Amino acid sequence: MGLTLQILLVLPVLPFIFARKWNNTGKGTIAFEEAWTLPDLINFTDHKSPPPGTTVEQFEANLFDIHNQRLSQMDATGVDFMVLSCATPCIQAIPDPTTAEEMARTVNNALAASISNNTFRFGAFGTMAMHNPAVAAAELERTVKEFGFLGALLNDYQQTPNGTVLFYDQPEYDVFWEKVVELDVPVYLHPRSAVPELVALQFQQAIWLNGPSQGYAVTLSNHILGICTNGVFDRFPKVKLIVGHLGERIPSDLARIDEQLLKEIPNGLPMKRNITSYWQTNLFETTSGNFATPLLKFHLETIGLNRIMYSIDYPYINIQEGQTWIDELLPQAGILSQADLLKLKRETAIEVLGLNK
Numbered sequence: 445m446g447l448t449l450q451i452l453l454v455l456p457v458l459p460f461i462f463a464r465k466w467n468n469t470g471k472g473t474i475a476f477e478e479a480w481t482l483p484d485l486i487n488f489t490d491h492k493s494p495p496p497g498t499t500v501e502q503f504e505a506n507l508f509d510i511h512n513q514r515l516s517q518m519d520a521t522g523v524d525f526m527v528l529s530c531a532t533p534c535i536q537a538i539p540d541p542t543t544a545e546e547m548a549r550t551v552n553n554a555l556a557a558s559i560s561n562n563t564f565r566f567g568a569f570g571t572m573a574m575h576n577p578a579v580a581a582a583e584l585e586r587t588v589k590e591f592g593f594l595g596a597l598l599n600d601y602q603q604t605p606n607g608t609v610l611f612y613d614q615p616e617y618d619v620f621w622e623k624v625v626e627l628d629v630p631v632y633l634h635p636r637s638a639v640p641e642l643v644a645l646q647f648q649q650a651i652w653l654n655g656p657s658q659g660y661a662v663t664l665s666n667h668i669l670g671i672c673t674n675g676v677f678d679r680f681p682k683v684k685l686i687v688g689h690l691g692e693r694i695p696s697d698l699a700r701i702d703e704q705l706l707k708e709i710p711n712g713l714p715m716k717r718n719i720t721s722y723w724q725t726n727l728f729e730t731t732s733g734n735f736a737t738p739l740l741k742f743h744l745e746t747i748g749l750n751r752i753m754y755s756i757d758y759p760y761i762n763i764q765e766g767q768t769w770i771d772e773l774l775p776q777a778g779i780l781s782q783a784d785l786l787k788l789k790r791e792t793a794i795e796v797l798g799l800n801k
Contacts, residue, residue: 472524506759533636544573581623635660
């Protein structure tokens with residue numbers, strides 16, 4: 445192998461290695477439920493719910509952009525590092541397995557190329573087609589080893605050609621979770637828009653509930669609890685699963701969930717522990733799109749600071765909104781010391797994302 449070819453082969457990896465040596469002594473935030481997409485995927489993107497004051501056209505431009513208005517806002521508000529991922533539902537909305545697998549590779553290649561000139565400020569989560577768990581595992585490995593991606597972001601269940609949907613809590617997905625553990629990277633499980641069949645069954649009487657106000661959290665929390673109750677964390681105790689929006693409401697109801705599931709144990713419940721315990725070993729939450737200080741206080745008491753990390757949910761949420769909350773409103777509430785605030789803003793994320801390796 446010639447020297448030029450050797451250099452070309454290592455170039456995609458080197459910037460990400462350097463990115464992991466970035467300024468860990470800073471005081472700014474790390475945000476990592478932050479959306480991006482390609483124009484070719486806009487029809488597989490929830491792009492019709494921009495934040496107030498933003499047109500759909502501006503919102504789409506913000507989704508496509510990385511180094512212009514996004515970076516300018518990061519600089520202006522104190523976001524040190526942002527992890528990008530494909531905007532929901534992305535590959536999970538592509539029913540055909542071959543098309544989905546090809547598009548996942550295209551998206552991952554494009555994202556890696558787009559941030560390769562500034563990996564001190566940007567990282568990435570890979571996207572996977574989840575029809576075939578072995579193929580998904582291989583694509584995760586490729587993105588982590590070739591591009592230095594920091595893990596994966598999956599937009600809830602995977603659509604299929606026959607109209608059914610796939611959840612990742614079944615034994616056939618063990619090959620994927622095994623690879624997650626081997627690579628020592630987190631998986632972010634993110635909400636998605638509902639398939640038409642689900643909309644017809646659950647939301648036709650109040651269609652406005654099909655989305656961030658209700659449908660996202662309901663469907664995704666079912667998936668998260670399925671992963672717990674079907675024993676994924678018992679089979680793979682080192683899996684790190686991140687969920688946004690202050691835990692998709694699960695930590696707010698842990699006492700009732702544990703109590704009711706206890707009644708199912710005589711029926712052969714696959715999980716070996718209660719849901720609360722998995723929030724101490726496998727599950728993390730972020731503040732993305734949910735800057736509710738009283739609720740955060742309750743979660744600090746329920747699952748603890750070391751399971752909670754800051755994120756924004758840009759461009760669905762304005763960067764300034766999140767930064768004002770964590771830099772001004774949250775300190776005014778007096779529920780966190782400056783040291784603990786720094787853990788929420790960045791230190792736990794550095795550890796979970798492996799930025800200190």
